[in-house]
C-alpha cells in the first residue's frame with residue numbers, strides 16, 4: 001500500500017499524518033503547537049522533520065513516497081519557503097530543502113486553500129467533479145480552484161486569492177492588504193466585528209443590545225433572535241453573495257464547497273443568506289459545506305505528496 005506524509009502547518013497548530021494515498025485514511029497523526037520565535041529560520045523545518053521521525057518507524061519512513069506540506073501563505077512555492085510568517089522573526093523560512101535533505105524524500109509545498117480544494121476533489125464533496133471552488137471563511141478568506149480537472153496556481157501560486165475580490169463601495173472598509181472594499185475586509189472572522197461597527201454607524205443603529213466585539217458574539221445574538229443582529233446577518237449575506245457571484249463569473253464552477261470556522265459554526269446564518277444574494281448571470285453551481293471536519297488542507301497535502309499539481313521547486 002502506498003503511503004505518504006501530509007503536514008498541515010497553521011499559525012497555531014501543526015498536524016503531521018501518515019496517510020494512505022488511495023483512501024485518504026489517516027493511519028496516524030500528531031497535532032502540536034507550531035514553533036514560534038527561536039534563533040534560527042530552520043526552526044519550523046527541524047520541528048517538522050522531528051515530528052515525522054516520531055510518527056513513523058524507520059521501515060515506514062523507507063516506504064513513504066513523498067511529503068506534502070500545506071501552509072498558510074504567503075509562500076514562495078518555487079523556493080519552497082514561507083515568506084514573512086507571523087510568529088517567527090525571519091523574513092524567509094526554508095521548509096522544502098531542509099526537510100528533503102534530512103529525510104531524503106521528495107517534499108512538496110502548497111498554500112493551504114489550494115490544498116483544501118485538492119483534498120475535497122480527491123476525498124470529499126468534490127470527488128468526480130472537474131470544476132470545483134473551495135472557499136474557506138475563517139480568520140481570513142481564501143480559496144482554491146480545480147478547473148477542467150487541473151489545479152489553478154498562476155504565476156506564483158496565487159491564482160485564487162479570492163478574499164481580495166472587490167465587493168463593496170458603500171461602507172469603505174479597508175482590507176488588511178491595504179485596499180478598500182475587499183471581501184475579506186468585511187466577512188472574515190477577524191473582520192466581521194469591524195464591518196458590524198461600520199454598518200451600525202452607516203445605518204445609524206445606536207441601539208445595540210449585545211456585545212458586538214467578536215464575530216462569535218454577533219452570531220450568538222442572531223441565534224438568540226436579536227432583530228438588529230439578524231438585520232446585520234442580511235447585510236453580511238449581501239457581501240458574501242457578491243463574493244460568491246465573483247467566484248462564479250471568475251471560475252464557472254459546477255460546485256462550490258464552503259469551509260472554515262465562520263461557516264462551520266454558523267451554517268444557517270451564512271449559507272441561505274449568501275445564496276439569496278447570488279447574481280444569476282451564469283448558472284448557479286451547487287453550494288455545499290465541507291464534511292471533511294477541517295481536514296481538507298491536510299488531505300490535500302497528502303495529494304501533493306505524490307508530486308501532483310505543484311510548481312517545480314528550484
Ligand SMILES: [Zn+2]
Nearest residue numbers: 164175177182
Ligand atoms: Zn485585500
